[in-house]
Amino acid sequence: MITALGFGIMSGDVLVERLQKIVGASGVLTDPALTASYTTDFTGGFGGPVRLVVRPGDTAEVAEVVRACAADGVPIIPQGGNTGLVGGGVPAPAGPAPVVLSLTRLTEIGPVDPIARQITVGAGVPLATLRAAIRDQGLDFGVDLAARDSATIGGMIATNAGGERVLRHGTTRACVAGIEAVLPDGQIIDRLAGLPKDNTGFDLTGLLAGSEGTLAVITRARLKLTPQLDHHVAALLALDSIGDALTALVRLRELPSLELAEFFFADGLDLVRAHASLPAPFRETYATYLLVECAGRTDPSDELMAVLEELDTVRDAAVAMTGPDRRRLAAYRELHTESINAQGVPLKLDVTVPMHELERFLADVRALVEGRATPYLFGHLAEGNIHVNLIGAADPEALADEVLHRVAAVGGSISAEHGVGRAKTRWLGLSRSAAEISAMRAVKSALDPQGILNPGVIFSD
Numbered sequence: 001m002i003t004a005l006g007f008g009i010m011s012g013d014v015l016v017e018r019l020q021k022i023v024g025a026s027g028v029l030t031d032p033a034l035t036a037s038y039t040t041d042f043t044g045g046f047g048g049p050v051r052l053v054v055r056p057g058d059t060a061e062v063a064e065v066v067r068a069c070a071a072d073g074v075p076i077i078p079q080g081g082n083t084g085l086v087g088g089g090v091p092a093p094a095g096p097a098p099v100v101l102s103l104t105r106l107t108e109i110g111p112v113d114p115i116a117r118q119i120t121v122g123a124g125v126p127l128a129t130l131r132a133a134i135r136d137q138g139l140d141f142g143v144d145l146a147a148r149d150s151a152t153i154g155g156m157i158a159t160n161a162g163g164e165r166v167l168r169h170g171t172t173r174a175c176v177a178g179i180e181a182v183l184p185d186g187q188i189i190d191r192l193a194g195l196p197k198d199n200t201g202f203d204l205t206g207l208l209a210g211s212e213g214t215l216a217v218i219t220r221a222r223l224k225l226t227p228q229l230d231h232h233v234a235a236l237l238a239l240d241s242i243g244d245a246l247t248a249l250v251r252l253r254e255l256p257s258l259e260l261a262e263f264f265f266a267d268g269l270d271l272v273r274a275h276a277s278l279p280a281p282f283r284e285t286y287a288t289y290l291l292v293e294c295a296g297r298t299d300p301s302d303e304l305m306a307v308l309e310e311l312d313t314v315r316d317a318a319v320a321m322t323g324p325d326r327r328r329l330a331a332y333r334e335l336h337t338e339s340i341n342a343q344g345v346p347l348k349l350d351v352t353v354p355m356h357e358l359e360r361f362l363a364d365v366r367a368l369v370e371g372r373a374t375p376y377l378f379g380h381l382a383e384g385n386i387h388v389n390l391i392g393a394a395d396p397e398a399l400a401d402e403v404l405h406r407v408a409a410v411g412g413s414i415s416a417e418h419g420v421g422r423a424k425t426r427w428l429g430l431s432r433s434a435a436e437i438s439a440m441r442a443v444k445s446a447l448d449p450q451g452i453l454n455p456g457v458i459f460s461d
């Protein structure tokens, strides 16, 4: 829980003066009214006091800011759009008040390189802005997620965000050709050449993807682009069980145009409908829903319809061809996070389990939390990725512990796509061996011997 937000600082603070010289007076925020939105997360479940917020405008300023903070031993929290869901981009409730280093002014969008089909952008560019900027050149970026209007490219790389189109394009790491980043000692590494082949030692881009701001501050990224596919069709399938959804998925995956397969249940649909005043998608209520979308250079609706007709487990289907109709169907799934949040601060556990364990795991979780919290379960079917959201838990730590042990027992991961952040440091050992954690800690201390970048994130202090 949040204990305090946006503590002010004394005037005459030497660090403030030094940072103001680097980024200008308007780039340093100390007034609690201005820092408040940087110190608490999207869920309202994480946050704490901040010394100040600094907003550099380019890579050189980021490097100088990092050097100035390092010289004073002040912890730095890199922050993008602050849509992260594991508390990694906001201060901890206790400990030395850190500097939040906001990257949202790094919004440069370079020209598209049509031959390499790549683009270099600032870390602070929001995903939706990037996609809008390249659309008229017939290009798209492979990763998409519901927080697209605020989530930044830097934050997405730092968390190796997954999202809705992983089954077709992979996670963010797979869509990045290179990065520029500032190391904790202020040195800048530049891997923006975007060479598809370059085996000269360690892959630093791959290492920083998913490092959650603990190893370096990402300032620019070289992104791989994909052709914009103009023909889309979406379908919301009504099913009796997640087992039936998996049977449908096996057949649907034969379609090369398939790019999205998202599941949710009747209770989640009811919540979203009540929150957003949406009409029911079907006359009857069903236990399980699967939202699928296909995209291609030619209209994929005939091939999708042919598969749906074959699937006798599909009890009903709503098909959408136009953009507005597709968005109407997508809203039933995409509004889950927002609708759950509106109920209060949820316990959010983003996990993956092996596909053959999915159905049993979902039933186990419901049984485990019965009478202790209200569960809302939904997620990305093709990766066995479940967003376990629990509302009203009186004993959240104990419940999280039980659910995550269950995940580990079936060979899953305690974090599918949101990262470890501050939320799951305690359970890292359930998904990583002692040898792996020691190797990761060795990398952390080699790059950040002072421990100034995001202390308490991924690893417990």
Ligand SMILES: Cc1cc2nc3c(=O)[nH]c(=O)nc-3n(C[C@H](O)[C@H](O)[C@H](O)COP(=O)(O)OP(=O)(O)OC[C@H]3O[C@@H](n4cnc5c(N)ncnc54)[C@H](O)[C@@H]3O)c2cc1C
Binding pocket: 042, 077, 078, 079, 080, 081, 082, 083, 084, 085, 087, 088, 089, 090, 103, 123, 144, 145, 146, 147, 150, 151, 152, 153, 154, 155, 156, 157, 158, 159, 160, 161, 162, 163, 164, 212, 213, 214, 216, 217, 218, 219, 337, 338, 417, 418, 421, 454, 457
């Ligand atoms: C409605 C909603 C839906 C979402 N759906 C998905 C989804 O489908 N899939 C998914 O993976 N996530 C999802 N998320 C989570 C979130 O959007 C992603 O984690 C996103 O990648 C975070 O980007 P951000 O810019 O907001 O990062 P922030 O929240 O600001 O930061 C996240 C982490 O990255 C670090 N960081 C940020 N920028 C940098 C940088 N430039 N350099 C170094 N470290 C940095 C921070 O320190 C922190 O540890 C969702 C969130 C919301 C609110």
